[in-house]
Amino acid sequence: MPIVATFFDKGPAEEPERLIYSGRLRATTEPKEVRLAEAYCTEGCCGGLYVTIVRDGTEVIWKDWRSSTPGDPPPEMRFDATQYDREIIRAEQDHTWEWPARTLARRVADRLRADPTILSRWDCAPGWCTAWLKEYDLARLTFNHPARTGSFNDPSIQFGVVADVHGQAPELLAAEIIESMKNVDPKSVAEMIGGSKDAAEKLGLAYRKPNRW
Template sequence: MTDEKRCLTLRVVVPDPSQRGANVEVRALVDGRDILADAFTEGPGEDPQYLLVPGGPLTAASVSHEVRLAEASCTEGCCGALYVTIQRDGDYVLWDEWRNPDEDEVDLPAFRFEAQEYQREVERATTDRSWEWPARTVARLLEQRLRERPDWLARWECELGAVSAWSWEPDQVNVFLFHPGRSAIREDHPWLQFRMIVAVSSDDPVDQAERLAEQLVATDPRQAAEVCGGSPEFARQLGYPWPQRRRA
């Protein structure tokens, strides 16, 4: 491993709204060079919702841990992903042991960052929300609010899956719920996933998230959502209609 000290920059890239299906991604630049462009072109970098959170996976500790930086557009199981092991070593942070499950080796060296500079960059990228559009901000705040109070959804036999906002649908938020919960999947019991589409306005995102959280749990959210996952047989057993396939 080289003793050369490197400089890390974390850049959030938001796709053009015309790119339907494209994801917001975090690109890691080392000394200004995009390492994903060098070593992994099968798919985008991970979403900042996963990488850029307080105390998140990019935070370095004395105990090493592996972090996924990118995944193939199809799936990791199909065309791979890019992993790195991160560890705090005294005054430095090490990125090493690169791994792609779809390849024998990854052509990237070990990187060594000054720990304080590294942490400042991770914290800067985590707190910088200037790239968010209003619906994305509402989605983030709404998900935080709902996860703080899981009992709100539990009374309706629902578990929160995710709250998403996509750049090609800039005026709405998608709320995904599991019924009766993820445990049913693990235990091989009937389960369904529901999707609720919520319109976003120009109102203050904090106020909107608070208001939407209250509205979502005031009545059974399944009544305003559509089934989007599970199976026709599970839908029959749980008493819900299975959506008809839309004709092209």
């Protein structure tokens, strides 16, 4: 059953990176609520679709649905626990659905997560890294400087990098991007996509207007 398409008409299912590869769908004896979908305009505006997942003996149960969409919620669903675990493991290892730019985004994000010093050496912290079908050949990466701020009012800048994967092997391009970040301060080449001119000046940076964002 296509749960999101059937029971939530305000937005798409969560991205695989957040919903599947994060382990959120794994079942334990401790019940946990998982968001399966969010409204296009954000949950704070028009809600989302939630389910509670719990392991009960030889079964995994999806129950206690919570949705902002009018109408009856999905029914309680029960799965054979062994089959469920096997399917979750298969899904977590499946990247065959990716197009090249999405593969690039995943590999860069994985490397930055595995080695925080790649960005922290430049006093930066990773943001998000993804690719959208509407920009089929492009992957977008963000990071923030400084890596930490003391309060909301402290100056900070969000940087963005656009990588074009057209005609290139995403694995090789990801390695090149990571190697570049290790050797060259990414703040010197990335676009400033968040923050103000005043914030940049306070951080000792020359403000540049973005071109591709």
